Amino acid sequence: MKAWVVGHRDAALLALRRLAGAPVNSLLSLLAIGVALTLPAGGQMLVANALHLAGTTSAVPQISVFMAASAERRAASEIESRLGKYGGVKQVQFLPREETLARMKGNPGLRDVIEALPGNPFPDAFIVTATDDRPEAMEKLAQEFRQWPKVEHVQLDSAWVRRLDALLKLGRTATILLGTLLGVGLIAISFGSIRMQILMHRAEIEVSQLLGATDGFIRRPFLYYGVLLGLGGGIVAWLLVGAATWWLRAPLGELARLYDLSLVLHTLDARDSSLLLGFAGCLGWTGATISLRQHLQPL
Amino acid sequence: MIRFDRVSKRYPPGLDALSDLSFEVAEREMAIVSGHSGAGKSTLLKLIAAVEKPTGGAVLVGGQNVGGLARSALPYLRRRIGMVFQDQKLLFDRSVFENVLLPLSIAGFPPRDAAQRVRAALDKVGLATREKALPIMLSGGEQQRLAIARAVVGRPNLLLADEPTAHLDRDTAADVARIFHQFHDVGVTILIATYAGELFPGARRLRLDHGKLMA
Numbered sequence A: 001m002k003a004w005v006v007g008h009r010d011a012a013l014l015a016l017r018r019l020a021g022a023p024v025n026s027l028l029s030l031l032a033i034g035v036a037l038t039l040p041a042g043g044q045m046l047v048a049n050a051l052h053l054a055g056t057t058s059a060v061p062q063i064s065v066f067m068a069a070s071a072e073r074r075a076a077s078e079i080e081s082r083l084g085k086y087g088g089v090k091q092v093q094f095l096p097r098e099e100t101l102a103r104m105k106g107n108p109g110l111r112d113v114i115e116a117l118p119g120n121p122f123p124d125a126f127i128v129t130a131t132d133d134r135p136e137a138m139e140k141l142a143q144e145f146r147q148w149p150k151v152e153h154v155q156l157d158s159a160w161v162r163r164l165d166a167l168l169k170l171g172r173t174a175t176i177l178l179g180t181l182l183g184v185g186l187i188a189i190s191f192g193s194i195r196m197q198i199l200m201h202r203a204e205i206e207v208s209q210l211l212g213a214t215d216g217f218i219r220r221p222f223l224y225y226g227v228l229l230g231l232g233g234g235i236v237a238w239l240l241v242g243a244a245t246w247w248l249r250a251p252l253g254e255l256a257r258l259y260d261l262s263l264v265l266h267t268l269d270a271r272d273s274s275l276l277l278g279f280a281g282c283l284g285w286t287g288a289t290i291s292l293r294q295h296l297q298p299l
Numbered sequence B: 001m002i003r004f005d006r007v008s009k010r011y012p013p014g015l016d017a018l019s020d021l022s023f024e025v026a027e028r029e030m031a032i033v034s035g036h037s038g039a040g041k042s043t044l045l046k047l048i049a050a051v052e053k054p055t056g057g058a059v060l061v062g063g064q065n066v067g068g069l070a071r072s073a074l075p076y077l078r079r080r081i082g083m084v085f086q087d088q089k090l091l092f093d094r095s096v097f098e099n100v101l102l103p104l105s106i107a108g109f110p111p112r113d114a115a116q117r118v119r120a121a122l123d124k125v126g127l128a129t130r131e132k133a134l135p136i137m138l139s140g141g142e143q144q145r146l147a148i149a150r151a152v153v154g155r156p157n158l159l160l161a162d163e164p165t166a167h168l169d170r171d172t173a174a175d176v177a178r179i180f181h182q183f184h185d186v187g188v189t190i191l192i193a194t195y196a197g198e199l200f201p202g203a204r205r206l207r208l209d210h211g212k213l214m215a
């Protein structure tokens, strides 16, 4: 083995030995870092899931046109042909009320409610996509459709997609903000831990300097200590987010089904996981570097 | 090997530990520095290893002005000098073997060669069988010999020792002194600060009094 490889291995082992040498202290630091990182990591998990949900749900803005419940099928047919011929309409999909009823009955959460109702509570409906899907044009079309006979309600489906979009942007910003804020906190924890370590190993530092150790040699085990602390905290956060995902999966899935959405909550993917661990390791290293600059005295 | 050229050392706020000191220690020579407590013996040794810098004059080691060395050059000077400290500075959470290994790790020695050298150094000071012990388990004389093993493991050609026989009983002190004589015999330049001049017969004597060299 090359001498510098041995040097790094020895420094890493020494750092591990020091971590293990004060298990309670180390555990508390790891937990503090882990819990702090769980907030942005959990935020990222939610944002990623919401993005996925938004991706699988219609991204093309649509207009839903609902007939009055009392309207007969003939009225619906008239509206369908009128829609088909209307300028600016690209595509019309007819949703017969029987189909809607069957689909909703497939949802165990709703079945009992629906069966308790007399008759079919759902109206015939159409889903319309427009050639021009800018919000103003869509809104204008919706206004027209509202005037038509036997049309009870017209809804712009793009509205909630856009709201979700805005929410996602907010979520992402909040995650970054939290990450930055708590990242600074993590640096502070690492800074303090390394300061303690330097104090505890004062004698060893001094004798190493007297025996001809370079600054790099002396700093190395402390830097590894900081990186290990950050990485360990990152792993704690990763586990916490994984556990939270697992806990939330069933209740959130049920809630989503009520809205006729299919949502299976996923934990952080490979990219986000490595980002989390890399971020945590870097912050630990940064805290250690600043602490060493502050507290290591030349001899 | 060592040359002091009108060296003074003033510690803040204004205490003169050494004043206008000039002497030379030749290569392969053994010299002792004696003098009362506070005479400046430790300061003199620290100037050689550049642990302190002179406030006047020049300290030359192997022709190099060590007071003017850049901080980044200090480690390489210190690796060429073996040092036995007044307070030993052993690491009590590391084994005898690991204490002696430290200078070699610092110098980036390949592990296998290093282990061999550590065992050779421990053998020279009579601690070959104690390599797994912790320093706390050693007697005072053994601890001092451990400090010497750590000082010589890098095979320096200059060995400095600060009161290496203080706190030892007479027989143990004689044992330790004998080890220094052995290193002197194989050509190591040795400078020892000590009250116990009689333990080092044949050594060149430098006597300090209140920071001044007595004739």
Ligand SMILES: Nc1ncnc2c1ncn2[C@@H]1O[C@H](COP(=O)(O)OP(=O)(O)O)[C@@H](O)[C@H]1O
Residues within 6 Å of the ligand: B011, B012, B015, B016, B017, B035, B036, B037, B038, B039, B040, B041, B042, B043, B044
């Ligand atoms: N780091 C220091 N700061 C201030 N004064 C010191 C320092 N080190 C030593 N001195 C003073 O310098 C004088 C010489 O000390 P020292 O070299 O340790 O003497 P010795 O080793 O002969 O006992 C003493 O008066 C001591 O108090």
Ligand SMILES: [Mg+2]
Residues within 6 Å of the ligand: B041, B042, B043, B086, B162
């Ligand atoms: Mg002294």
